[in-house]
Amino acid sequence: MTQQPVATSDKLDAAVFKVAGVVVLGAIMSILDVTVVSVALPTFQSEFGASYARVAWTMTGYTLALATVIPLSGWAADRFGTKRLYMTALALFTIGSGLCATADSIGELIGYRVVQGLGGGMLMPLGMTIMTRAAGPHRIGRLMAVLGIPMLLGPIGGPILGGWLIDTASWHWIFLINLPIGVVALAYAWLALPKDAPEPSESFDFLGMLMLSPGLALFLYGVSSLPEAGTVSDNDVWLPMLIGAVLVVSFVIYSFRTRHPLLDLRLFRNRNLSVAAFSLFVFIIAFMGAGLLFPSYFLQIRGEDTLTAGLLMAPQGIGAMLTMPVAGMLADRVPVGRTVPFALVLIAAGFFTFTQVDPHTSYWLLCGSLFVMGLGMGATMMPIMTSALKTLHAAEVARGSTLVNILQQIGGSIGGAVMSVILTSELNGSRPIPGVTDPTTGKPLTEAQLAIAGQQQPQLLERLPVPPQLLERGLDFAANSFATTFWVGFALVLVTFIPVAFLPRRREPSHLLDDAPGQQPPMPVAIH
Structure with missing residues (x-):
């Protein structure tokens, strides 16, 4: 990728805040959507005539999609470039939001939430990569505080915004509101983010992906089915959990035998x-x-x-x-x-x-x-x-x-x-x-x-x-x-x-600056 100078000052300068604006706007979209939907679950129950356990899948489906794309994000950023991939994630999330607003059944809504999750799952890790490269890794504490803004706005604004939209308009607007924000975020990202030249540094671990991503998704599917089933002995619970656990354990064994595993345990x-x-x-x-x-x-x-x-x-x-x-x-x-x-x-x-x-x-x-x-x-x-x-x-x-x-x-x-x-x-x-x-x-x-x-x-x-x-x-x-x-x-x-x-309890020496000057740290994944 195109190398960018790493700042050495302790303060976050204007150039960093310009890039941070893009990242925070995308993160606000993703995190607000999680907290907005959390207060809409009772509304979904009455609108679609479904049980609480069923409508909870509007949250669970989003989480499963996150778990699927997170392991792929680092390689994809190197392969396609952070700017290009970030804009793709924004577009996917925005399109998923529009689809959610058109849902006529709880099944459709859950499916469209998965589409949202595939985009939203990449927004935070990609944003963290862009920020780290712009600010320099020696200021990670301050960086985390900046990226914490959307995590603060989510718990504060999400339930309030969701409640207001549901009470004054309809549940559809908790998704429709993302459309204009998504368009603005895409335009801002196109103008503010530096152009990149993707150069893949290592081969993609396809075998690891075939074990880890489906394994995590199946395991979490089984766990998330527990409230509706009410017992671990239900086939919808123990079977996907078992298959998922076997795949994840297989990946654990495999990851110690390959040079570039998808997840380095x-x-x-x-x-x-x-x-x-x-x-x-x-x-x-x-x-x-x-x-x-x-x-x-x-x-x-x-x-x-x-x-x-x-x-x-x-x-x-x-x-x-x-x-x-x-x-x-x-x-x-x-x-x-x-x-x-x-x-x-x-x-x-x-x-x-x-x-x-x-x-x-x-x-x-x-x-x-x-x-x-x-x-x-x-x-x-x-x-x-x-x-x-x-x-x-x-x-x-x-x-x-x-x-x-x-x-x-x-x-x-x-x-x-x-x-x-x-x-x-x-x-x-x-x-x-x-x-x-x-x-x-x-x-x-x-x-x-x-x-x-x-x-x-x-x-x-x-x-x-x-x-x-x-x-x-x-x-x-x-x-x-x-x-x-x-x-x-x-x-x-x-x-x-x-x-x-x-x-x-004692100050630990940081190794983030041990590498060659100007070297860019690869993709970190921020807390979502």
């Missing part, structure tokens, strides 16, 4: 990378899994509309916005082992409140807890990733960050599936109501399920002669079901303290 010999990867893996299972249930509590237990639920989630993003820039600068100077444990204490403290929720828990308490959790979030994930990257050589950055990112995708899918199974199991433990059935499944509705349905669709209760005390009992049971699920997430957050205790 030998990097796990680096202690800092291994500790950081495992810390994030456990944390993502706990936080992201339970985090999907936060807006569901506001929607299903408190009966709020999507806009209000989005506004109630905003304190979490505001908290992260305050700490992430500071944490990014500190990560270049202070060992993360001295800062991350304190941030994790904030997350645990905020999380504990949700283990005590009932149908009437104070919003001031819940929003304050989300704010405290956000403060911890902003000082946790980016510093850990920075620590891992700084101890790698420039030629290892892409492969190391790819490992961490794939573990994140697996952790997020496992966390979401586990929390959904626990919540569903708890809700099903409520007493069934004789003569009242679920219109989507035909099964008898329980007291908790009817109470939730009544909170979201009050007109439903007008057609059913249900005693108020029965609804109150069902709502209490449903709230306790959420609290029990949050207890599991809280326990996993506490488990995260174990690997975090092994993070470096």
Whole structure:
């Protein structure tokens, strides 16, 4: 690729911010779309007459597509050029958004979300490559803080924007809004990004791709099918998980025998990378899994509309916005082992409140807890990733960050599936109501399920002669079901303290500048 001078100043100059504008705009599209869809799931249920487990595939399909393209992104950037590939990813994401708005069934919507994911999965890793080459690898902490902007806007703006569009227009607009943004981003990328000359540096590992990408997709498909199936013994769960696990294990064995594997597992010999990867893996299972249930509590237990639920989630993003820039600068100077444990204490403290929720828990308490959790979030994930990257050589950055990112995708899918199974199991433990059935499944509705349905669709209760005390009992049971699920997430957050205790507490020498002057680090994959 065309070589660009690596800046040596500690400050990010105007040229870097010009390129950063392209990257941040693309990342905002991708991340906003994830958080916007999260508050639209109940709407999809009523619009398409599908179960929660079914509509959750609009999120899962996107994640599966991410897991498929992430391992390919590094090679593709070298082969086709970052500018060309980035614009292709933007176009694919924009086209996928337009298709989603035309969906007439939940199956179509899930399929179109996969198209979106194929484009969105490349936006963040490609953006990180472009930024690293423009800014220089010695300022990764500051770089992570800049790239953290869309990750802050996502939790703040996504639920609010999604709720407002759904309440004032229709669900179609949560996808249609991406069309003008995508066009602007494409034009900006064409003008701002430097022209590149792709020169592939190594052969593509086709055999590894045939094992790893399908293996990950099948394994995550099996895990994500668990909430709907309700048991691991279901063929839709254990069979794809088994086939996927066999393919992934085969790739692990194969990767140690080839010179340029698609995913270099030998990097796990680096202690800092291994500790950081495992810390994030456990944390993502706990936080992201339970985090999907936060807006569901506001929607299903408190009966709020999507806009209000989005506004109630905003304190979490505001908290992260305050700490992430500071944490990014500190990560270049202070060992993360001295800062991350304190941030994790904030997350645990905020999380504990949700283990005590009932149908009437104070919003001031819940929003304050989300704010405290956000403060911890902003000082946790980016510093850990920075620590891992700084101890790698420039030629290892892409492969190391790819490992961490794939573990994140697996952790997020496992966390979401586990929390959904626990919540569903708890809700099903409520007493069934004789003569009242679920219109989507035909099964008898329980007291908790009817109470939730009544909170979201009050007109439903007008057609059913249900005693108020029965609804109150069902709502209490449903709230306790959420609290029990949050207890599991809280326990996993506490488990995260174990690997975090092994993070470096002394300054580690950075190897990113050990290579020849002017050498460009290959593709890193940022946290998505």
